[in-house]
Amino acid sequence: MEATLCPKPHFVVIPWPATSHMIPIVDIGCLLAAHGAAVTIITTPSSSQLVQSRVDRAGQGSAGVTVTAIPFPGAEAGLPDGCERTDHIPSPDLVPNFFVATARFGEAVARHCRRLPTATAAHPRPSCVVAGMCHTWAHGVARELGAPCFIFHGFCAFALLCCEYLNTHRPHEAVGSPDELFDLPALPPFEFRFARRQLPIHFQPSSSIPEDRHRELREFELAVDGIVVNSFDELEHGSVSRLAAATGKAVLSVGPVSLCGAAAPPSLLDSRANSDDARLCMAWLDAKRADSVLYVSFGSAGRMPPAQLIQLGLALVSCPWPVLWVIKGADTLPDDVNEWLQRNTDGSGLPESQCLALRGWAPQVAILEHPAVGGFLTHCGWGSTLESVAAGVPMATWPFSAEQFLNEKLIVHVLGIGLSVGVTKPTESVLTGAKDGGGKADADVGMEQVKQALDMLMDGGADGEARKTKAKELKAKSKTALEHGGSSYMNLEKLIQFGA
Ligand code: UDP
Numbered sequence: 001m002e003a004t005l006c007p008k009p010h011f012v013v014i015p016w017p018a019t020s021h022m023i024p025i026v027d028i029g030c031l032l033a034a035h036g037a038a039v040t041i042i043t044t045p046s047s048s049q050l051v052q053s054r055v056d057r058a059g060q061g062s063a064g065v066t067v068t069a070i071p072f073p074g075a076e077a078g079l080p081d082g083c084e085r086t087d088h089i090p091s092p093d094l095v096p097n098f099f100v101a102t103a104r105f106g107e108a109v110a111r112h113c114r115r116l117p118t119a120t121a122a123h124p125r126p127s128c129v130v131a132g133m134c135h136t137w138a139h140g141v142a143r144e145l146g147a148p149c150f151i152f153h154g155f156c157a158f159a160l161l162c163c164e165y166l167n168t169h170r171p172h173e174a175v176g177s178p179d180e181l182f183d184l185p186a187l188p189p190f191e192f193r194f195a196r197r198q199l200p201i202h203f204q205p206s207s208s209i210p211e212d213r214h215r216e217l218r219e220f221e222l223a224v225d226g227i228v229v230n231s232f233d234e235l236e237h238g239s240v241s242r243l244a245a246a247t248g249k250a251v252l253s254v255g256p257v258s259l260c261g262a263a264a265p266p267s268l269l270d271s272r273a274n275s276d277d278a279r280l281c282m283a284w285l286d287a288k289r290a291d292s293v294l295y296v297s298f299g300s301a302g303r304m305p306p307a308q309l310i311q312l313g314l315a316l317v318s319c320p321w322p323v324l325w326v327i328k329g330a331d332t333l334p335d336d337v338n339e340w341l342q343r344n345t346d347g348s349g350l351p352e353s354q355c356l357a358l359r360g361w362a363p364q365v366a367i368l369e370h371p372a373v374g375g376f377l378t379h380c381g382w383g384s385t386l387e388s389v390a391a392g393v394p395m396a397t398w399p400f401s402a403e404q405f406l407n408e409k410l411i412v413h414v415l416g417i418g419l420s421v422g423v424t425k426p427t428e429s430v431l432t433g434a435k436d437g438g439g440k441a442d443a444d445v446g447m448e449q450v451k452q453a454l455d456m457l458m459d460g461g462a463d464g465e466a467r468k469t470k471a472k473e474l475k476a477k478s479k480t481a482l483e484h485g486g487s488s489y490m491n492l493e494k495l496i497q498f499g500a
Helices: 019-034 045-056 059-064 092-115 138-145 157-169 211-223 239-247 257-261 275-286 306-318 335-344 364-369 382-391 404-414 447-459 461-482 487-498
Strands: 010-014 038-043 065-069 128-132 149-152 181-183 193-195 226-229 250-253 293-297 323-326 355-358 373-378 395-397 418-420
Touching: 010 019, 010 138, 019 038, 019 045, 019 059, 019 065, 019 128, 019 149, 019 257, 019 382, 019 487, 038 045, 045 065, 059 065, 092 138, 128 138, 138 149, 138 211, 149 211, 157 226, 157 239, 157 250, 157 404, 226 239, 226 487, 239 250, 250 487, 257 382, 257 461, 275 323, 275 355, 275 364, 293 306, 293 364, 293 447, 306 323, 306 335, 306 447, 364 373, 364 382, 373 382, 373 447, 382 404, 382 461, 395 404, 395 447, 404 418, 418 447, 418 461, 447 461, 461 487
Parallel strands: 010 038, 010 128, 038 065, 128 149, 149 226, 226 250, 293 323, 293 373, 323 355, 373 395, 395 418
Antiparallel strands: 181 193
């Protein structure tokens, strides 16, 4: 019998242009390639180098990945030159313009896909699209190609399940004030209560994103064929199957994808990390005892008002553990706050320094995996949370915004690998480029409150030991999930089948 030529599945992966979204979705592309698919990652010129360098060090997967840059029509939409990622947007007023530009970018992507050559063995016709959550046009592109479309939010399945519950039952609309607590029974028997102000932006009564845009985002969620999640089934306590039942869609958790680059040397683990800074902090960590260091970071953009930063700083410099503190937006802080930081922290990386402040981009995955790190004060962004899980590091939780209050519940109450600092309101943050250093807001969280949580995290007696043990167990499970036959491995295979 003559053998039939079975073309390789070809995935078109379109990251939403925000650094913390690009990191995992590019890793997903590399994992798909490692599982035998051809992968085209479509990005914009100013992000293509970032994407390519991440692909290059993914090892096994990188050979099957092509990075294609399509011009981003930012200027046409009134954005400044070079503004191609959400972290480039200079002011919240320009968020709607950014959405206009991404819609036009979508038209250019559609034209590009139409022009793709007829399938060859090396470049088969695209057979599945995986798109970042705000690229609502991706569904149309997929339909034109006759391919299924998957959405990637960057959220965990638990947070998506909570959002699905909110979308369907709308309990947040029955409250009288943004602080009134309401029940969100998305994952019984766990009981969760939230205030409306703790929910993602699309559940707030007013936001910088127009109402019709929210509707469009929801329509995209409803239209797609499936949801790809950077997580693993064992971490989600049944949220994956509940989400699949609630949405009627395939929900495939394929992570933790940060482990796909684990073989790379630490200085290369993150191309945005300045290699001097990376070497400095790894050498500083090398000089510390196992489990003795507290790592503090609030994601790719997390900044707090100056008054809040000082309260946090006072807690950090007074704690008995060595602290590695990543500070974002230091260039926009008022002079007196910067002077305080200069006096009280150390950027030299000398082995004896107690509080090492890193003002740039930290090689976070390598830091969390370093044996000296014993605890992580985090804003509960899902990328950071999962990287901490994969490294077996317990967390103190300080959610800022977005879905981070939801993630906090998973970390603290469902998984038992963290304790809450007790933050009840979103931490005011501003988009990059604002010159007031994050607003004039007072500190909601005092130094003592932070100190207490950090004491518990680093030296929490029996509870602390229980958190550490659970964190180590989940670390082992996260590795198994990606190994041959593990849950994430099998989900990647299922995703490949959608493109076959
Ligand atoms: N990250 C990093 N170095 C930094 C800050 C952030 O490597 O100095 C990475 C981090 O490892 C994670 C992502 O950026 O992969 C942040 O994603 P997360 O979802 O935690 O937070 P967000 O930036 O979306 O608030």
